[in-house]
Amino acid sequence: MSYDFAPLFRTAIGFDRLARLADHAAQVSSAPSYPPYNIEKAGDDSYVLTMAVAGFGPDDIDVSTQDNTLLVSGRLAEQNDGREVLHRGIATRAFERRFVLADHIQVEGADLSNGLLQIAVRRVVPEALKPRRIPVGARQLSAPANDVVTAGEHAA
Numbered sequence: 001m002s003y004d005f006a007p008l009f010r011t012a013i014g015f016d017r018l019a020r021l022a023d024h025a026a027q028v029s030s031a032p033s034y035p036p037y038n039i040e041k042a043g044d045d046s047y048v049l050t051m052a053v054a055g056f057g058p059d060d061i062d063v064s065t066q067d068n069t070l071l072v073s074g075r076l077a078e079q080n081d082g083r084e085v086l087h088r089g090i091a092t093r094a095f096e097r098r099f100v101l102a103d104h105i106q107v108e109g110a111d112l113s114n115g116l117l118q119i120a121v122r123r124v125v126p127e128a129l130k131p132r133r134i135p136v137g138a139r140q141l142s143a144p145a146n147d148v149v150t151a152g153e154h155a156a
Contacts, residue, residue, distance in 0.1 A: 034095055035074075045123040046108075049099065054115035055092040063110045063119060070099040070107060072119070104129075 073096040108120040
């Protein structure tokens with residue numbers, strides 16, 4: 001599915017990335033749902049991505065960013081301790097999840113505790129892009145002396 005953003009871009013410049021994000025979101029909506037995750041807003045400019053990765057350890061998970069994409073992948077090493085599994089209800093299959101990051105989003109860190117991987121991200125806007133106030137000065141404009149007509153005088 002593709003959207004036509006042409007009417008929105010008639011008065012905007014440089015927002016073609018929005019169209020790519022919308023197309024990517026449409027593709028991701030049909031992606032597999034393992035492992036389950038939450039995205040929470042933790043503050044004005046901070047977010048936490050929480051993924052349920054029971055059975056995975058810190059060495060089994062890779063978190064990386066590239067080109068405004070957060071990639072989280074997990075792969076378990078083969079464990080053969082001689083036990084026969086009669087029922088497997090805990091999924092320990094390999095996974096890969098991609099999340100599109102907005103401009104100026106930085107990953108601050110990741111923590112794995114109690115089977116939950118939490119990835120902290122923050123929006124950091126560079127000083128050059130922050131709104132700034134432009135002072136407005138007042139300058140006296142004076143007319144040339146020979147063109148000034150004072151009250152009571154008539155121009156010849």
